[in-house]
Amino acid sequence: MYKKLITITLSAMLGLTSGIALAQKQTPPEGGTPKNFTLPAKEEFELPNGLSATMVPYGEIPKVVVSMEVQVGNVHETEKENGLADIVGNLMQEGTPTRNARQLAEEVARLGGSLSVSVGPNQTWISGSALSEYGPELVAIMADLVQNPAFPESELDRIKNDFKRQTNLQRQQPGSIAQTKYRGAIYANHPYGRDLPTDAMIEGFTAAQVRDFYQKQFGADRTTIYVAGMFDEGEMKEAITSTLSNWTKGPAPQIEVAKPVTKGTMIVQDRPGAPQSTIVFGLPVVDPSHPDYMALRVTNSLLGGSFGSRITRNIREDKGYTYSPYSTLAARYRVGDWAQVADVTTEHTGNSLREILREINRLSTEAPSEEELEGIKNYEAGLFVLRNSSPWGIISQLSFLELHDLPDSFLSNQVQNIHAITPQQVQQTVQKYIQPKNMTLVVVGDKKQIDPQLKKFQAELKKNAL
Numbered sequence: 001m002y003k004k005l006i007t008i009t010l011s012a013m014l015g016l017t018s019g020i021a022l023a024q025k026q027t028p029p030e031g032g033t034p035k036n037f038t039l040p041a042k043e044e045f046e047l048p049n050g051l052s053a054t055m056v057p058y059g060e061i062p063k064v065v066v067s068m069e070v071q072v073g074n075v076h077e078t079e080k081e082n083g084l085a086d087i088v089g090n091l092m093q094e095g096t097p098t099r100n101a102r103q104l105a106e107e108v109a110r111l112g113g114s115l116s117v118s119v120g121p122n123q124t125w126i127s128g129s130a131l132s133e134y135g136p137e138l139v140a141i142m143a144d145l146v147q148n149p150a151f152p153e154s155e156l157d158r159i160k161n162d163f164k165r166q167t168n169l170q171r172q173q174p175g176s177i178a179q180t181k182y183r184g185a186i187y188a189n190h191p192y193g194r195d196l197p198t199d200a201m202i203e204g205f206t207a208a209q210v211r212d213f214y215q216k217q218f219g220a221d222r223t224t225i226y227v228a229g230m231f232d233e234g235e236m237k238e239a240i241t242s243t244l245s246n247w248t249k250g251p252a253p254q255i256e257v258a259k260p261v262t263k264g265t266m267i268v269q270d271r272p273g274a275p276q277s278t279i280v281f282g283l284p285v286v287d288p289s290h291p292d293y294m295a296l297r298v299t300n301s302l303l304g305g306s307f308g309s310r311i312t313r314n315i316r317e318d319k320g321y322t323y324s325p326y327s328t329l330a331a332r333y334r335v336g337d338w339a340q341v342a343d344v345t346t347e348h349t350g351n352s353l354r355e356i357l358r359e360i361n362r363l364s365t366e367a368p369s370e371e372e373l374e375g376i377k378n379y380e381a382g383l384f385v386l387r388n389s390s391p392w393g394i395i396s397q398l399s400f401l402e403l404h405d406l407p408d409s410f411l412s413n414q415v416q417n418i419h420a421i422t423p424q425q426v427q428q429t430v431q432k433y434i435q436p437k438n439m440t441l442v443v444v445g446d447k448k449q450i451d452p453q454l455k456k457f458q459a460e461l462k463k464n465a466l
Helices: 002-025 084-092 100-108 132-147 152-172 174-186 199-204 207-217 234-245 293-305 310-316 346-365 369-386 391-402 414-419 424-434 448-464
Strands: 043-046 052-057 063-070 114-120 124-131 223-229 267-270 275-285 325-332 336-344 440-445
Touching: 002 325, 043 132, 043 234, 043 275, 052 234, 052 391, 063 132, 063 391, 084 114, 084 124, 084 152, 084 207, 084 275, 100 132, 114 132, 124 132, 132 223, 132 234, 152 199, 152 207, 174 267, 174 275, 174 336, 174 440, 174 448, 223 391, 267 448, 275 346, 293 310, 293 325, 293 336, 293 346, 293 369, 293 414, 293 424, 310 336, 310 346, 336 346, 346 440, 346 448, 369 414, 369 424, 440 448
Parallel strands: 052 223, 267 440
Antiparallel strands: 043 052, 063 124, 063 223, 114 124, 275 336, 275 440, 325 336
């Protein structure tokens, strides 16, 4: 009996093992081609004070997300107000005259959701979520917060101290140092290019300045409300209309368009004894409204913007100079820039730059194969579809359209537009936009160790850059 049991068990194990081996040998099925994104039917309306709203029913989970996006950010600060928008946003979270921070948090928690305020270069977001049935109550709470922030002076010192700690931490990070200097070089004389605010500047902000900035910059005419998820459309429209119709119109939307500088230059920040060098190597390019933008996005993904990109394979997989290099295509207001970023071992700073240059030149002189490009296009199209797979994702995409003044077709035709890019377009895009001789190079590292390498690279750049 025991021998028979052992035999059966052994046979089963062998069968399982052979099945696993067979499965391992089988070629996995090819992934499907991502389909075009169909934007769910949306309702848009505008209040007499200029506030606009977009509501998008989406999904089957009984939750609703709401984002009140005000076109106010760091670009609206003067040089003496550097960082003030962040203080305003952080202090706004402390509540209203009728709801302090704790009461605000408790009320939203009872709705089964959350609420936050965040500040970016161009916008301030008051974002929240709740169970679907409580959507109108969430809107009322958010409307109170955006229209009636208390800005309690008793919390100002704590807010400023927290902000100082954050900026001081950023000042110690080589990546932050490099990015700040890079933006300062290509966006000179524009808020995009400003350095981090100093402790003295942050410390000098007063409650009166906070209130004055709010009064001058916030208002209905600069605000768009997005609602996505499961909700009663009539109730949500009524909630928005009844709670925000009386808000002051305020200033008209306005963002100063930057005039980026395209100039081949090198900036070195010394970090004595640093085991790594942080590299940012880039230049201004077109913004999302330009016809070449989609080709540039696919090109970025192939060159350095994905884990399987050429630069990543070269200096990470093949050479081992770095662990996580990447390239970025930054879409700012009416302008953009492309940059390759990497933390590389100090001794291979020059070698890393040399290989980055080699990959740019190679793609400029030789179009990629259809097979390589197809993989990148599937990757980009797949990422786009994933970004649209949640209410927050839908809102993010609609906000992108609003900021960059793009039509809905930018979303609905994006997958087919990505797949329409040809190898020759990629090559031409590199030739037209990614020109090493015009790039700003920022290196943060041990100057004593990297100076000879950088001088050698500069000589090679002048000689070999196309």
